Amino acid sequence: MRKLKMSVIVSCTLVLLSFVLMSFVQEKKPWDIPAKYQSMKNPQAADDAEMIKIGKMNYSRHCKSCHGNIGQGNGPKARSLDADLGDFTSAEFQASKDGVIYYQSFIGRDEMPNFEKKIPDDEDRWAIVTYIRTLKK
Amino acid sequence: MKKLIYLIVLFLFSGHFAMAQEEEQTEKKVDKPVRSPWESGTLVNHQTSITQYKNTLEMVISHRFGTIDNGISDVFGVMAPGANIRIGFNYSILDNLVVGYGTSSQKKYQDFQAKYTVFEQTRENTMPVSLTFYGNAAIDAREEAVFGVDYEFSDRLSYFSEVIVGRKVNDWLSVQASANFTHYNSVDSLLDNDKIGLGFGGRIKFSPQSSLTLELGIPLKIESISQHTSFTDHPKPHFSIGYEVSTSTHAFQIFLTNGLGILPQELYMYNLSEFDSKSIRFGFNITRLWNF
Numbered sequence: 054m055r056k057l058k059m060s061v062i063v064s065c066t067l068v069l070l071s072f073v074l075m076s077f078v079q080e081k082k083p084w085d086i087p088a089k090y091q092s093m094k095n096p097q098a099a100d101d102a103e104m105i106k107i108g109k110m111n112y113s114r115h116c117k118s119c120h121g122n123i124g125q126g127n128g129p130k131a132r133s134l135d136a137d138l139g140d141f142t143s144a145e146f147q148a149s150k151d152g153v154i155y156y157q158s159f160i161g162r163d164e165m166p167n168f169e170k171k172i173p174d175d176e177d178r179w180a181i182v183t184y185i186r187t188l189k190k
Numbered sequence: 191m192k193k194l195i196y197l198i199v200l201f202l203f204s205g206h207f208a209m210a211q212e213e214e215q216t217e218k219k220v221d222k223p224v225r226s227p228w229e230s231g232t233l234v235n236h237q238t239s240i241t242q243y244k245n246t247l248e249m250v251i252s253h254r255f256g257t258i259d260n261g262i263s264d265v266f267g268v269m270a271p272g273a274n275i276r277i278g279f280n281y282s283i284l285d286n287l288v289v290g291y292g293t294s295s296q297k298k299y300q301d302f303q304a305k306y307t308v309f310e311q312t313r314e315n316t317m318p319v320s321l322t323f324y325g326n327a328a329i330d331a332r333e334e335a336v337f338g339v340d341y342e343f344s345d346r347l348s349y350f351s352e353v354i355v356g357r358k359v360n361d362w363l364s365v366q367a368s369a370n371f372t373h374y375n376s377v378d379s380l381l382d383n384d385k386i387g388l389g390f391g392g393r394i395k396f397s398p399q400s401s402l403t404l405e406l407g408i409p410l411k412i413e414s415i416s417q418h419t420s421f422t423d424h425p426k427p428h429f430s431i432g433y434e435v436s437t438s439t440h441a442f443q444i445f446l447t448n449g450l451g452i453l454p455q456e457l458y459m460y461n462l463s464e465f466d467s468k469s470i471r472f473g474f475n476i477t478r479l480w481n482f
Binding site: 107108109110113114115118165168170171173174177 | 321397439
Protein backbone atom coordinates (compact mmCIF):
# COMPACT_ATOMS: atom_id res chain seq x y z
CA MET A 54 0.00 0.00 0.00
CA ARG A 55 2.81 2.32 0.94
CA LYS A 56 4.68 1.40 -2.22
CA LEU A 57 1.60 2.18 -4.31
CA LYS A 58 1.20 5.59 -2.63
CA MET A 59 4.85 6.34 -3.26
CA SER A 60 4.67 5.36 -6.92
CA VAL A 61 1.54 7.55 -7.42
CA ILE A 62 3.33 10.53 -5.84
CA VAL A 63 6.45 9.93 -7.97
CA SER A 64 4.49 9.58 -11.21
CA CYS A 65 2.41 12.71 -10.44
CA THR A 66 5.60 14.64 -9.72
CA LEU A 67 7.11 13.42 -12.98
CA VAL A 68 4.01 14.44 -14.97
CA LEU A 69 4.06 17.90 -13.35
CA LEU A 70 7.78 18.23 -13.98
CA SER A 71 7.35 17.30 -17.62
CA PHE A 72 4.67 19.98 -18.01
CA VAL A 73 6.99 22.56 -16.43
CA LEU A 74 9.86 21.49 -18.68
CA MET A 75 7.63 21.55 -21.77
CA SER A 76 6.72 25.14 -21.06
CA PHE A 77 10.42 26.06 -21.11
CA VAL A 78 11.42 23.99 -24.12
CA GLN A 79 8.86 25.10 -26.70
CA GLU A 80 9.37 23.63 -30.10
CA LYS A 81 9.17 25.88 -33.12
CA LYS A 82 5.61 25.82 -34.39
CA PRO A 83 5.80 25.08 -38.11
CA TRP A 84 4.20 27.53 -40.54
CA ASP A 85 1.39 26.24 -42.69
CA ILE A 86 2.17 28.06 -45.93
CA PRO A 87 -0.47 27.72 -48.68
CA ALA A 88 0.77 26.34 -52.01
CA LYS A 89 0.00 29.67 -53.73
CA TYR A 90 2.67 31.36 -51.64
CA GLN A 91 5.15 28.47 -51.77
CA SER A 92 5.46 28.96 -55.51
CA MET A 93 5.68 32.77 -55.48
CA LYS A 94 8.92 34.28 -56.77
CA ASN A 95 10.25 37.73 -56.01
CA PRO A 96 9.88 39.70 -59.27
CA GLN A 97 12.66 42.11 -58.22
CA ALA A 98 16.33 41.53 -58.98
CA ALA A 99 18.45 40.78 -55.90
CA ASP A 100 20.72 43.77 -56.68
CA ASP A 101 17.99 46.30 -57.55
CA ALA A 102 19.41 49.27 -55.61
CA GLU A 103 16.21 51.33 -55.82
CA MET A 104 14.09 48.50 -54.40
CA ILE A 105 16.66 47.74 -51.69
CA LYS A 106 16.52 51.40 -50.64
CA ILE A 107 12.70 51.35 -50.54
CA GLY A 108 12.75 48.01 -48.75
CA LYS A 109 15.13 49.38 -46.14
CA MET A 110 12.88 52.41 -45.55
CA ASN A 111 9.83 50.22 -45.09
CA TYR A 112 11.74 47.69 -42.97
CA SER A 113 12.83 50.52 -40.66
CA ARG A 114 9.29 51.74 -40.35
CA HIS A 115 7.36 48.49 -40.03
CA CYS A 116 9.73 45.71 -38.94
CA LYS A 117 12.76 47.08 -37.09
CA SER A 118 11.11 47.64 -33.71
CA CYS A 119 10.68 43.86 -33.28
CA HIS A 120 13.18 42.29 -35.69
CA GLY A 121 16.09 44.60 -34.89
CA ASN A 122 18.42 46.72 -36.97
CA ILE A 123 19.74 43.86 -39.07
CA GLY A 124 17.02 41.29 -38.57
CA GLN A 125 18.48 39.31 -35.70
CA GLY A 126 15.19 39.38 -33.78
CA ASN A 127 16.53 41.71 -31.11
CA GLY A 128 14.46 44.88 -31.57
CA PRO A 129 13.21 46.77 -28.49
CA LYS A 130 9.76 45.17 -28.71
CA ALA A 131 11.13 41.63 -29.09
CA ARG A 132 11.43 41.07 -25.35
CA SER A 133 7.70 41.33 -24.83
CA LEU A 134 6.92 38.72 -27.49
CA ASP A 135 6.66 34.94 -27.07
CA ALA A 136 6.98 34.20 -30.76
CA ASP A 137 10.23 33.05 -32.33
CA LEU A 138 11.31 36.07 -34.39
CA GLY A 139 13.98 34.18 -36.29
CA ASP A 140 17.31 35.50 -37.47
CA PHE A 141 17.21 36.98 -40.97
CA THR A 142 20.98 36.85 -41.21
CA SER A 143 21.11 33.06 -40.73
CA ALA A 144 21.66 30.62 -43.57
CA GLU A 145 18.60 28.67 -42.40
CA PHE A 146 16.33 31.68 -42.84
CA GLN A 147 17.91 32.78 -46.10
CA ALA A 148 17.26 29.29 -47.51
CA SER A 149 13.51 29.99 -47.26
CA LYS A 150 11.65 30.46 -50.52
CA ASP A 151 10.65 34.02 -51.51
CA GLY A 152 6.95 33.22 -51.19
CA VAL A 153 7.46 31.76 -47.72
CA ILE A 154 9.15 34.96 -46.52
CA TYR A 155 6.38 36.95 -48.20
CA TYR A 156 3.66 34.93 -46.41
CA GLN A 157 5.38 35.07 -43.04
CA SER A 158 6.03 38.82 -43.38
CA PHE A 159 2.72 40.12 -44.69
CA ILE A 160 0.03 37.54 -43.94
CA GLY A 161 1.44 36.63 -40.54
CA ARG A 162 -0.04 34.62 -37.69
CA ASP A 163 -0.43 34.97 -33.90
CA GLU A 164 1.93 37.71 -32.70
CA MET A 165 3.21 38.43 -36.21
CA PRO A 166 0.62 40.98 -37.42
CA ASN A 167 -0.91 41.08 -40.85
CA PHE A 168 0.60 43.89 -42.93
CA GLU A 169 -1.59 43.68 -46.02
CA LYS A 170 -3.48 46.87 -45.11
CA LYS A 171 -0.47 48.76 -43.81
CA ILE A 172 1.61 47.95 -46.90
CA PRO A 173 -0.98 47.61 -49.67
CA ASP A 174 1.41 47.95 -52.61
CA ASP A 175 2.81 44.59 -53.72
CA GLU A 176 5.98 46.25 -55.04
CA ASP A 177 6.66 47.70 -51.58
CA ARG A 178 6.15 44.27 -49.98
CA TRP A 179 8.57 42.61 -52.37
CA ALA A 180 11.02 45.46 -51.77
CA ILE A 181 11.12 44.43 -48.10
CA VAL A 182 11.80 40.82 -49.13
CA THR A 183 14.55 42.07 -51.47
CA TYR A 184 16.06 44.07 -48.59
CA ILE A 185 15.79 41.14 -46.14
CA ARG A 186 17.78 39.05 -48.63
CA THR A 187 20.65 41.53 -48.31
CA LEU A 188 20.88 40.86 -44.57
CA LYS A 189 22.50 37.46 -44.94
CA LYS A 190 25.90 37.12 -43.32
CA MET B 191 -12.81 42.71 -105.96
CA LYS B 192 -14.10 40.56 -103.11
CA LYS B 193 -10.57 39.50 -102.28
CA LEU B 194 -9.52 43.13 -102.17
CA ILE B 195 -12.34 43.98 -99.72
CA TYR B 196 -11.36 41.01 -97.55
CA LEU B 197 -7.77 42.19 -97.56
CA ILE B 198 -8.76 45.73 -96.62
CA VAL B 199 -11.00 44.50 -93.77
CA LEU B 200 -8.27 42.17 -92.55
CA PHE B 201 -5.72 44.99 -92.68
CA LEU B 202 -7.96 47.36 -90.75
CA PHE B 203 -8.76 44.80 -88.04
CA SER B 204 -5.16 43.68 -87.72
CA GLY B 205 -4.20 47.31 -87.15
CA HIS B 206 -6.94 47.68 -84.57
CA PHE B 207 -5.82 44.47 -82.87
CA ALA B 208 -2.22 45.64 -82.69
CA MET B 209 -3.36 48.97 -81.27
CA ALA B 210 -5.49 47.23 -78.66
CA GLN B 211 -2.49 45.17 -77.62
CA GLU B 212 -0.42 48.34 -77.32
CA GLU B 213 -3.16 49.98 -75.27
CA GLU B 214 -3.31 46.97 -73.00
CA GLN B 215 0.41 47.22 -72.46
CA THR B 216 0.25 50.93 -71.68
CA GLU B 217 -2.79 50.43 -69.43
CA LYS B 218 -0.82 47.94 -67.40
CA LYS B 219 1.80 50.55 -66.55
CA VAL B 220 -0.05 52.58 -63.94
CA ASP B 221 1.78 55.53 -62.43
CA LYS B 222 1.33 54.96 -58.70
CA PRO B 223 1.27 57.68 -56.01
CA VAL B 224 4.63 58.63 -54.49
CA ARG B 225 5.63 56.74 -51.37
CA SER B 226 4.97 58.48 -48.03
CA PRO B 227 5.35 62.16 -48.96
CA TRP B 228 4.60 62.89 -45.27
CA GLU B 229 4.62 60.71 -42.20
CA SER B 230 1.13 61.51 -40.95
CA GLY B 231 -1.98 63.58 -41.61
CA THR B 232 -0.69 66.52 -39.59
CA LEU B 233 2.62 68.34 -39.98
CA VAL B 234 2.52 70.48 -36.81
CA ASN B 235 -0.62 72.62 -36.85
CA HIS B 236 -1.49 72.23 -40.52
CA GLN B 237 -2.80 69.22 -42.35
CA THR B 238 -0.76 67.37 -44.96
CA SER B 239 -2.00 65.59 -48.07
CA ILE B 240 -1.91 62.25 -46.24
CA THR B 241 -5.21 60.48 -45.85
CA GLN B 242 -4.86 57.03 -44.32
CA TYR B 243 -6.08 53.97 -46.20
CA LYS B 244 -9.79 53.16 -46.21
CA ASN B 245 -11.17 51.83 -42.91
CA THR B 246 -8.30 53.18 -40.83
CA LEU B 247 -9.02 54.82 -37.49
CA GLU B 248 -6.51 57.45 -36.42
CA MET B 249 -6.28 58.81 -32.91
CA VAL B 250 -4.46 62.14 -32.58
CA ILE B 251 -3.34 63.48 -29.23
CA SER B 252 -2.05 67.04 -29.36
CA HIS B 253 -0.57 69.08 -26.57
CA ARG B 254 0.77 72.64 -26.35
CA PHE B 255 2.61 73.48 -23.13
CA GLY B 256 3.08 76.88 -21.52
CA THR B 257 5.69 79.36 -22.79
CA ILE B 258 9.33 78.59 -22.04
CA ASP B 259 10.15 82.06 -20.62
CA ASN B 260 10.10 80.96 -16.96
CA GLY B 261 12.97 78.62 -17.63
CA ILE B 262 13.69 75.73 -15.33
CA SER B 263 11.25 76.97 -12.65
CA ASP B 264 8.37 75.40 -14.58
CA VAL B 265 10.56 73.10 -16.71
CA PHE B 266 10.38 75.41 -19.73
CA GLY B 267 6.60 75.53 -19.71
CA VAL B 268 6.00 71.80 -19.30
CA MET B 269 4.58 72.38 -15.81
CA ALA B 270 3.06 75.78 -16.56
CA PRO B 271 -0.70 76.23 -16.26
CA GLY B 272 -2.80 77.00 -19.33
CA ALA B 273 -1.71 74.18 -21.60
CA ASN B 274 -3.92 73.27 -24.51
CA ILE B 275 -4.82 69.64 -25.11
CA ARG B 276 -6.82 68.07 -27.90
CA ILE B 277 -7.80 64.48 -28.53
CA GLY B 278 -9.25 63.63 -31.90
CA PHE B 279 -10.36 60.62 -33.91
CA ASN B 280 -10.33 60.44 -37.69
CA TYR B 281 -11.77 57.67 -39.80
CA SER B 282 -10.96 57.01 -43.45
CA ILE B 283 -14.19 56.33 -45.31
CA LEU B 284 -12.30 56.06 -48.57
CA ASP B 285 -8.59 55.95 -49.38
CA ASN B 286 -8.75 59.70 -50.02
CA LEU B 287 -11.56 60.84 -47.71
CA VAL B 288 -11.27 61.23 -43.95
CA VAL B 289 -13.81 62.51 -41.45
CA GLY B 290 -13.04 63.29 -37.83
CA TYR B 291 -14.05 64.70 -34.50
CA GLY B 292 -11.92 66.30 -31.81
CA THR B 293 -12.30 67.93 -28.43
CA SER B 294 -9.93 70.59 -27.05
CA SER B 295 -9.40 72.12 -23.65
CA GLN B 296 -8.93 75.62 -25.12
CA LYS B 297 -12.38 77.26 -25.35
CA LYS B 298 -13.79 73.71 -25.03
CA TYR B 299 -13.75 73.52 -28.83
CA GLN B 300 -15.66 70.57 -30.28
CA ASP B 301 -14.58 70.23 -33.90
CA PHE B 302 -15.79 68.20 -36.84
CA GLN B 303 -13.55 67.90 -39.85
CA ALA B 304 -13.20 66.38 -43.29
CA LYS B 305 -10.21 66.00 -45.58
CA TYR B 306 -10.31 64.99 -49.23
CA THR B 307 -7.25 64.39 -51.38
CA VAL B 308 -8.36 65.11 -54.92
CA PHE B 309 -5.24 63.66 -56.50
CA GLU B 310 -1.80 62.55 -55.36
CA GLN B 311 1.62 63.20 -56.83
CA THR B 312 2.76 60.18 -58.83
CA ARG B 313 6.10 58.40 -59.00
CA GLU B 314 6.67 59.04 -62.70
CA ASN B 315 5.60 62.69 -62.38
CA THR B 316 2.46 62.24 -64.47
CA MET B 317 0.99 64.28 -61.63
CA PRO B 318 3.73 66.52 -60.19
CA VAL B 319 1.84 67.64 -57.07
CA SER B 320 -0.90 66.51 -54.72
CA LEU B 321 -4.06 68.53 -54.10
CA THR B 322 -6.01 68.30 -50.85
CA PHE B 323 -9.07 70.03 -49.44
CA TYR B 324 -9.53 70.31 -45.71
CA GLY B 325 -12.38 71.85 -43.77
CA ASN B 326 -13.64 71.93 -40.23
CA ALA B 327 -16.45 73.41 -38.16
CA ALA B 328 -15.90 74.00 -34.46
CA ILE B 329 -18.24 74.73 -31.58
CA ASP B 330 -16.98 76.91 -28.73
CA ALA B 331 -18.60 75.02 -25.85
CA ARG B 332 -17.86 77.45 -23.01
CA GLU B 333 -20.68 78.82 -20.82
CA GLU B 334 -23.14 81.24 -22.40
CA ALA B 335 -21.91 84.26 -20.41
CA VAL B 336 -18.71 84.35 -22.52
CA PHE B 337 -20.72 85.38 -25.57
CA GLY B 338 -22.29 88.49 -24.02
CA VAL B 339 -25.79 89.77 -24.61
CA ASP B 340 -28.09 88.59 -27.45
CA TYR B 341 -26.56 85.16 -27.30
CA GLU B 342 -27.42 82.71 -30.05
CA PHE B 343 -26.07 79.21 -30.54
CA SER B 344 -24.58 80.20 -33.90
CA ASP B 345 -22.22 82.59 -32.02
CA ARG B 346 -20.29 79.50 -30.95
CA LEU B 347 -19.46 78.40 -34.47
CA SER B 348 -16.23 78.91 -36.39
CA TYR B 349 -15.04 77.44 -39.66
CA PHE B 350 -11.75 76.80 -41.38
CA SER B 351 -11.18 75.66 -44.96
CA GLU B 352 -7.93 75.10 -46.76
CA VAL B 353 -6.54 74.06 -50.14
CA ILE B 354 -3.18 72.33 -49.87
CA VAL B 355 -0.73 71.75 -52.73
CA GLY B 356 2.19 69.51 -51.86
CA ARG B 357 5.16 67.91 -53.51
CA LYS B 358 7.68 65.31 -52.47
CA VAL B 359 10.74 66.81 -54.12
CA ASN B 360 13.01 63.85 -53.44
CA ASP B 361 13.56 61.12 -50.84
CA TRP B 362 14.52 63.62 -48.14
CA LEU B 363 12.54 66.75 -48.94
CA SER B 364 8.78 67.35 -49.07
CA VAL B 365 7.16 70.78 -49.29
CA GLN B 366 3.64 72.14 -49.29
CA ALA B 367 1.80 75.45 -49.59
CA SER B 368 -1.78 76.21 -48.70
CA ALA B 369 -4.33 78.98 -48.93
CA ASN B 370 -6.97 79.08 -46.23
CA PHE B 371 -10.06 80.90 -45.06
CA THR B 372 -11.18 81.33 -41.45
CA HIS B 373 -14.59 82.50 -40.36
CA TYR B 374 -15.92 83.14 -36.84
CA ASN B 375 -19.65 83.84 -36.52
CA SER B 376 -19.03 86.01 -33.50
CA VAL B 377 -15.94 88.07 -32.66
CA ASP B 378 -15.17 91.15 -30.57
CA SER B 379 -16.47 94.37 -32.11
CA LEU B 380 -13.04 95.55 -33.32
CA LEU B 381 -12.09 92.30 -35.02
CA ASP B 382 -12.99 90.94 -38.44
CA ASN B 383 -15.10 87.82 -38.78
CA ASP B 384 -13.02 86.57 -41.70
CA LYS B 385 -9.32 85.99 -42.26
CA ILE B 386 -7.46 84.69 -45.26
CA GLY B 387 -4.10 83.09 -44.68
CA LEU B 388 -1.24 81.30 -46.33
CA GLY B 389 0.51 78.24 -44.97
CA PHE B 390 3.88 76.73 -45.84
CA GLY B 391 5.39 73.49 -44.62
CA GLY B 392 8.38 71.28 -45.17
CA ARG B 393 9.90 68.02 -44.07
CA ILE B 394 13.58 67.20 -44.23
CA LYS B 395 14.08 63.51 -43.72
CA PHE B 396 17.46 62.59 -42.29
CA SER B 397 16.95 58.89 -41.53
CA PRO B 398 14.39 56.28 -42.60
CA GLN B 399 12.23 57.16 -39.60
CA SER B 400 13.24 60.65 -38.49
CA SER B 401 12.65 64.09 -39.97
CA LEU B 402 12.99 67.77 -39.25
CA THR B 403 9.71 69.61 -39.80
CA LEU B 404 9.09 73.29 -40.46
CA GLU B 405 5.83 75.15 -40.71
CA LEU B 406 4.71 78.73 -41.18
CA GLY B 407 1.21 80.21 -41.16
CA ILE B 408 0.64 83.83 -42.21
CA PRO B 409 -2.69 85.57 -41.60
CA LEU B 410 -3.03 88.20 -44.34
CA LYS B 411 -4.12 91.82 -43.96
CA ILE B 412 -6.65 92.21 -46.77
CA GLU B 413 -8.50 95.50 -46.61
CA SER B 414 -11.19 94.46 -49.07
CA ILE B 415 -12.52 91.79 -46.71
CA SER B 416 -11.98 93.81 -43.53
CA GLN B 417 -15.03 95.30 -41.79
CA HIS B 418 -12.95 98.07 -40.20
CA THR B 419 -10.79 100.95 -41.37
CA SER B 420 -7.77 99.69 -39.43
CA PHE B 421 -6.60 96.31 -38.18
CA THR B 422 -6.86 95.80 -34.43
CA ASP B 423 -4.98 92.91 -32.84
CA HIS B 424 -4.10 91.48 -36.22
CA PRO B 425 -2.87 87.92 -35.57
CA LYS B 426 0.84 87.20 -35.83
CA PRO B 427 2.29 84.52 -38.10
CA HIS B 428 2.84 81.20 -36.36
CA PHE B 429 6.08 79.36 -36.97
CA SER B 430 7.05 75.88 -35.81
CA ILE B 431 10.16 73.77 -35.98
CA GLY B 432 10.05 70.18 -34.91
CA TYR B 433 11.34 66.64 -34.92
CA GLU B 434 9.22 63.79 -36.18
CA VAL B 435 9.67 60.06 -35.85
CA SER B 436 7.31 57.50 -37.28
CA THR B 437 6.74 53.78 -37.05
CA SER B 438 4.25 51.42 -38.62
CA THR B 439 1.29 52.67 -36.64
CA HIS B 440 2.57 55.73 -34.77
CA ALA B 441 3.94 59.17 -35.54
CA PHE B 442 5.51 61.29 -32.79
CA GLN B 443 6.05 64.96 -33.40
CA ILE B 444 7.70 67.26 -30.88
CA PHE B 445 8.22 70.90 -31.75
CA LEU B 446 8.71 74.51 -30.73
CA THR B 447 5.94 76.84 -31.79
CA ASN B 448 4.63 80.31 -30.96
CA GLY B 449 0.94 79.40 -31.04
CA LEU B 450 -1.16 78.05 -28.19
CA GLY B 451 -3.95 77.07 -30.53
CA ILE B 452 -4.28 73.61 -31.99
CA LEU B 453 -7.26 74.27 -34.24
CA PRO B 454 -6.07 76.26 -37.27
CA GLN B 455 -8.84 78.89 -37.07
CA GLU B 456 -7.70 79.76 -33.55
CA LEU B 457 -4.16 80.32 -34.82
CA TYR B 458 -5.19 82.35 -37.86
CA MET B 459 -7.65 84.51 -35.90
CA TYR B 460 -6.25 84.94 -32.40
CA ASN B 461 -2.52 84.20 -32.22
CA LEU B 462 -0.82 87.32 -30.87
CA SER B 463 2.47 85.67 -29.88
CA GLU B 464 5.70 86.33 -31.70
CA PHE B 465 8.28 83.62 -32.34
CA ASP B 466 10.66 84.89 -29.65
CA SER B 467 12.18 83.62 -26.41
CA LYS B 468 9.21 84.92 -24.38
CA SER B 469 6.45 83.39 -26.44
CA ILE B 470 7.61 80.08 -27.84
CA ARG B 471 6.43 76.87 -26.27
CA PHE B 472 6.92 73.14 -26.64
CA GLY B 473 4.21 71.00 -28.10
CA PHE B 474 3.69 67.49 -29.39
CA ASN B 475 1.35 65.43 -31.53
CA ILE B 476 1.03 61.66 -31.29
CA THR B 477 -0.93 59.65 -33.80
CA ARG B 478 -1.94 56.01 -33.52
CA LEU B 479 -3.51 54.03 -36.36
CA TRP B 480 -5.79 51.01 -36.34
CA ASN B 481 -6.72 49.19 -39.54
CA PHE B 482 -10.07 47.48 -39.91
